[in-house]
Amino acid sequence: MKIVMVGEAATHRDALSAALDFPAQFIALPREAHESDAWDDQIEGADVLVSMRFKRRSPAPAFRLLHVPGAGLDGIDFTALPAGATVCNVFEHEIPMAEYALACMLEHQVELAALRARFSTEQWTHAYLKRQPRGELFGKTVVIVGFGRIGHAVASRAQAFGLHVIAISARAKAGRVDGPMDEAYTPAELDQVLPRADFVILTCPLDERTRGSFAAAQFAAMRPDAVLINIARAAVVDPHALYHALRDNLIAKAYLDVWYRYPSGDTDLVAPADYRFEDLPNAYCTPHASGWTQGLFERRYAFIAANINRLHQGQPLQNVVTNPNRV
Template identity: 70%
Template sequence: MKIVMVGEAATHQHELAAALATPAEFVALPREAHESAQWDDQIDGADVLVAMRFKRSTPAPRFRLLHAPGAGLDGIDFAALPAGCTVCNVFEHEIPMAEYAMACLLEHQIALASIDARFDSDRFSQAYLGRQPRGELYGKTMLIIGFGRIGQAVAVRARAFGIRVIALSSRARDGKVAGPMDEAYTDAQLLEQLPRADFVVLSCPLNEHTRGAFGAQQLAAMRPEAVLINIARAAVVDQAALYDALKHQRIARAFLDVWYQYPAREGDQVMPASFRFEDLPNAFCTPHVSGWTHGLFERRYRLIAQNIDRLARGEPLHNVVAGHA
């Protein structure tokens, strides 16, 4: 079994090899191999290509299975794939991303790090006697836009804090939304529901319907004290409208972990957005770390290994998004 791992995936060869029952030959390639024919001779004839991206303007090398080491497929040009190739993805990111979302909520309401930074033993008496009440999560309302694996994982944790959860999902049209929520509405009802929310969590996929769909009109519908948390894709939100809303304090705060531009290869220096969001006091910015945990990689590569073993035995694959199971 020949397995080619590209870019960041190549750094997890140990996790994959440890979980794999099938004997395998591994090839590690740099990130830019996803779009350059320079490495095609090393990919050609592979049984499995593990990569988050694949694009070609020339005829593609042959391989049987493209296994994305994540859920997102927007970096794959399906038209460029070789004939007969199967594409699978893997999840498991919903656990750390939901924890990250809850950390954002707690940071906004409690801000423990800031309280700790201001602590001074010499001024303890004044600080204690001058304490000001802070906010709490209990009784707040959260609107989750996109109620798939991530949205539902956020909802489970939010409800444990006593937060009322409103789910926004296209499945609500048919009354088929199930899971940990108090109410469910369709995408067409977004503007009606936004004014109700203390927290708006974006966890929807990026596609032709969602790209730029959260713009000036949606931001204007939010309450001035409301908070936006984007753990979906940056391009779901119109960045100029978001910057303007934050700069003029039309919403209280935004937690941003996903960005509009990323480096394509080692050594690239890119700006994450057209605006310096980090300069705004009400923008909390992190470099796409919401799902980046040790547990995530252990779970993902264990599942990828199981799929590769199934491929070797000729058994149906799990999480097939294109091609044959």
């Protein structure tokens, strides 16, 4: 079996190989191989392509299975796939991303770093006698926009801290939202719910319905003491509206882990956004690290290996996806 692994996925070759039930031929390609003329020749005839991206080629190289090593499918052009190719994705990121979201909310309420910075032996007496009551998560309201795997994982942890969870999901229209939440509303009802939110967490996929859907009107509906946490895709949020909402203190704070542009390699020095969000004191910017944990990769590549074993044995695959943009 021929397995081609592209970009960051190729660094997990040994883990994948060790979990297979049979020997395989591996080809590792750099992330920028997508733009190379040699791409087609190296992909042609592969049994498995492990890559976050697949864009239109003419004609498309033939392969059997495209296994996306993540959940997002916005890097895949489904119309460019060769005939008969199957696409699968993998999750497992909901655990660390939910922990990240809870860490953001806790940091906002507890301000542990600021408390530590104010502590010293010389200032101990003043620090103790002049300490101010801090916030707590208990009793706060969190609105989770997008209620799939990540939204569920955030909600269950939020409820454990005593937060009131409001889910925003298209399934709410038919009353089919399940999971750990207290209330559910449709995306069309979001603006009516936002004034109640202490925290708004974006966990929705990026598609033509959600692109730029969180914009000036939504920031205007939020309270000045509310916090936005974006662990979905940056393009869900209008960058101009986000920057001005933070600069003008329309909201209290934003934790931003996803960005509008990403480098294709070490030499591709791109800015993450048109605005320098990191210069704003109420913007907490991190480099798309919310799901980047050791446990994530162990779980993901164990799943991918199990799926490749199924392919080798002629068994049904798990997490088969169809074109999400198909009408």
